[in-house]
Amino acid sequence: MHDPHSPLIRLAKRDAMPRGQVWAIRGASFVAAFLISALIFLLMGHSPVEAYGTMISGSLGKPTAIRQTVRIAIPLLGTALAIAPCFKMRFWNIGAEGQITAGAVGASYFALFWADKLPGPALLVVMAIAGAICGGLWGLVPAFFKAKWGTNETLFTLMMNYIMIGVVKWLQGGPWEGRPGSQIIPQFDSAAVLPKVLGVHCGWIIVLIMTVAMFVYMKYTKQGYEIAVIGESENTARYAGMNVGRIIMRTMFLSGAMAGLVGFIVASGADNTLHSGVAAGVGFTAITVAWLAQLNPFAMIAISMLLGILEKGADTLQTRLEVPASISDIITGIFLFCMLGCEFFINYRLILRGGHKEVAKQ
Amino acid sequence: METVHAIELKHITKRFGKVVANDGVDLALNRGEILSLLGENGSGKTTLMNMLSGIYLPDEGEILVGGQPVSIRSPKDAYRYGIGMIHQHYKLVEVFTAAENIALGLSGKDHDRKTIAAQVQAISDKYGFGIDPNKKVYDMSVSEKQTVEIVKVLYRGAEILILDEPTAVLTPQETDRLFDILRAMKADGKAIVIITHKLHEVMAISDKVAVLRKGKYIGTVNTADTNPQKLTEMMVGHAVTLNIDRPQAKYKDLRLEVKGLNCLGGEGLPVLKDINFQAFGGEILGIAGIAGSGQKELLESIAGLQKAQSGHIFYYPPHPNSDIAGNHVPVDKAGEELVGKTPGQIRKVGVSLAFVPEDRLGMGLVGGMGMVDNMMLKTYKDNPGPFVDRKPPKALAEQLIEELEIVTPGVSTPVRRLSGGNVQKVLVGREIASTPTVLMTAYPVRGLDINSSYTIYRLLNEQKMKGVAVLLVGEDLDVLLELCDRILVLCGGQVSGVVDGPTATKEEVGLLMTHVGGGKEGERHA
Secondary structure, eight states: OOOTTSOSEEEEEOOOOOHHHHHHHHHHHHHHHHHHHHHHHHHTTOOHHHHHHHHHIIIIISHHHHHHHHHHHHHHHHHHHHHHHHHHTTOOOOOHHHHHHHHHHHHHHHHHHSTTTSOHHHHHHHHHHHHHHHHHHHHHHHHHHHHHHOOOHHHHHHHHHHHHHHHHHHHHHTTTOSSTTSOOOOOOOGGGSOOEETTEETHHHHHHHHHHHHHHHHHHBHHHHHHHHHHHOHHHHHHTTOOHHHHHHHHHHHHHHHHHHHHHHIIIIIISSOOTTSSTTHHHHHHHHHHHTTTOHHHHHHHHHHHHHHHHHHHHIIIIIOOOHHHHHHHHHHHHHHHHHHHHHHHEEEEETTSOOBOOOO | OOOOOSEEEEEEEEEETTEEEEEEEEEEEOTTEEEEEEOOTTSSHHHHHHHHTTSSOOSEEEEEETTEEEOOOSHHHHHHTTEEEEOSSOOOOTTSBHHHHHHTTOOSSOOOHHHHHHHHHHHHHHHTOOOOTTSBGGGSOHHHHHHHHHHHHHHTTOSEEEEESTTTTOOHHHHHHHHHHHHHHHHTTOEEEEEEOOHHHHHHHOSEEEEEETTEEEEEEEGGGOOHHHHHHHHHSSOOOOOOOOOOOSOOOEEEEEEEEEEEOTTSSEEEEEEEEEEETTEEEEEEOSTTSSHHHHHHHHHTOSOEEEEEEEEOOOOTTSTTTTSSSOOSSSSEEOTTOOHHHHHHTTOOEEEEOSOIIIIISOTTSOHHHHHTTTTTTSSSSSBOOOHHHHHHHHHHHHHTTOOOSOTTSOGGGSOHHHHHHHHHHHHHHTOOSEEEEESTTTTOOHHHHHHHHHHHHHHHHTTOEEEEEOSOHHHHHHHOSEEEEEETTEEEEEEETTTOOHHHHHHHHHSGGGOSSOOOOO
């Protein structure tokens, strides 16, 4: 029976889709992103082939280019790992930006004032621990309020970002200012700088270790199990005898501590100083990484590298083809949109009027 | 000569993806007739009726109203053809009066409140509803709200009424009153479809019974020519015994003592008021009451999930010679106070409480996890070290699949994907496997087919025979009266009375459900 009055397009939730089909859709969304971006390049008067070539060679073409791409990916991966347990718990921590910054402040204190008092390796260890504790405490504040009074963690963690960035601005212009009037904190002593391994600061080793640790933590530990149960249903967690408030605070401390460690890595390894832009939006981009990887730590490696390639490639576009910076941003945006958007087609199907045919194209 | 049916369905088929919800259903109903649509959960009753009320469109087949083929595309269309549906969950605005609710959604300017109130009054008098058009919905009992829903569809000119499980939330007395109204409407020439799975109600009210099984139309019989046993066989597909056992346990010893328990609900209002009762090992204590009379809070208080304002819950360990003694750390003192303890603390002192909550996937289980991870929900901390040990829960999951015939693709398939009966077997199985001394269950057979329901009753009886104190919150009074040794009746958060299972009558329990102490005019809570 064909009914002209039924709606043109209907949405229906899908059952679980076979793995192959899921990857086919993801591949198709990637192709779609390439095609749409190609259109933008054409409109701007550039050959898409040349543009993509430039992006690839600029991000992966030479060892130096690869190193720079990795440098972009390191904090993304570390922060995505940090927020993964919160998101698994459905605690929407969008305060990684502030937690990174808090960690960087903690590490910088020792880099600036203890460099001559501690031997090199010990200084770095103390900086790392200080970074983790500061980040962890900064993350603990919203968790405490959530556990005690049920405050909204999304707004709370977001606002905490601005406070911490403000603190760094004050430090920059006040107590930690280098040359008076410069508004800049001096460069770290070389003892406070992370050593390089294979040409990139050794933060990459730290985040790879974090990846494995986080995988094991989420999958095989009691704490990881508690986090998963709370994420599914707080009622069930209480029923099972879990202390939900304590677990929320513990998890947020852990998450903040990992973000703080990233702050230490960036300040010590990449920037060699502290400034208010130390987090540079990583705390937000990492949400995309975590989400695209569906909270799987190993998938996060690939996704953060991919975002590194996009960012570095877009940078190269600007310098070599003189494409405006906004166009690079648009290209990055298109890729992210297509990648996130395809999850919609994995979870829902479209039904056109008069039939049960699935719409497979993007 | 062929009579023109009020409504006729010809070979209606509806599919959802691969699932065939209705497969070639034929139905015919005349004016002045009541038809019961009978079938187990998931047999397609509601889907079929939703096609009549314009919520779904059939994939195949024809609907005829008064002999004319029609296409019902929306609830508005349904009203135009004189079809009105009374849903299981009422769709009323709490702060409006009955008349305002009835007028809601009607177009046109000639619907001023006074006229509507007068018309509502007229309908009410005609069929003996006895509703006050100016009463606010929040002041109404469940049965009054249902009445408003019925008047609403009558007001809109419905000639064909569909009632989806109308008695599920009513007391026996209210059910009788509803049936009187249905008979009055039948006498007035209305065609009525009532969806239900309570057999004695089918026998009491209907002229014809149509039976569905797993989406398939099994047949229509005249009520006068059938009996509950035959109908069950049509519904299930094979012979079943409908008797529930009530064996006597060896030991009967005091297990729980609740004294002067008071609790506040989410809105700061008292939900439990001065509750006093005792529960014994080797006994099934039924808990009856209108939905929302404090059943949930009572069980959750005992489980340590609900904070008590005042009062005591004392736990007494089982007799040292009984089967269930000494399975866990023994409780070191008789009369262990449970009030003020969390579920974890209760477990730690050695009280082995099993709790099958009403909300199976939202409280008792983790829907997104497989059976293995659900098995270890309460025991994951038992092994030393920071890592979980998935071997014992996996063994338990496999054991339960075999013992309880749980149908699942595998031990790691998310339990959310299992059918309702299998979900409940997973939950009850896990709780019983913890060798409890107290087993609390809330609506354990809700949504289950007949076979699964009887499996659950059997499991409860087994636990009772072992000396476990079983607390059973139920809604089907017939089952409670057959299964329980004693029944505690709640009314508006108070204990309204305790009756003996073998001797109590349904009417007696029904009266206690609405009036504290069974008196004439007690306090009444919706």
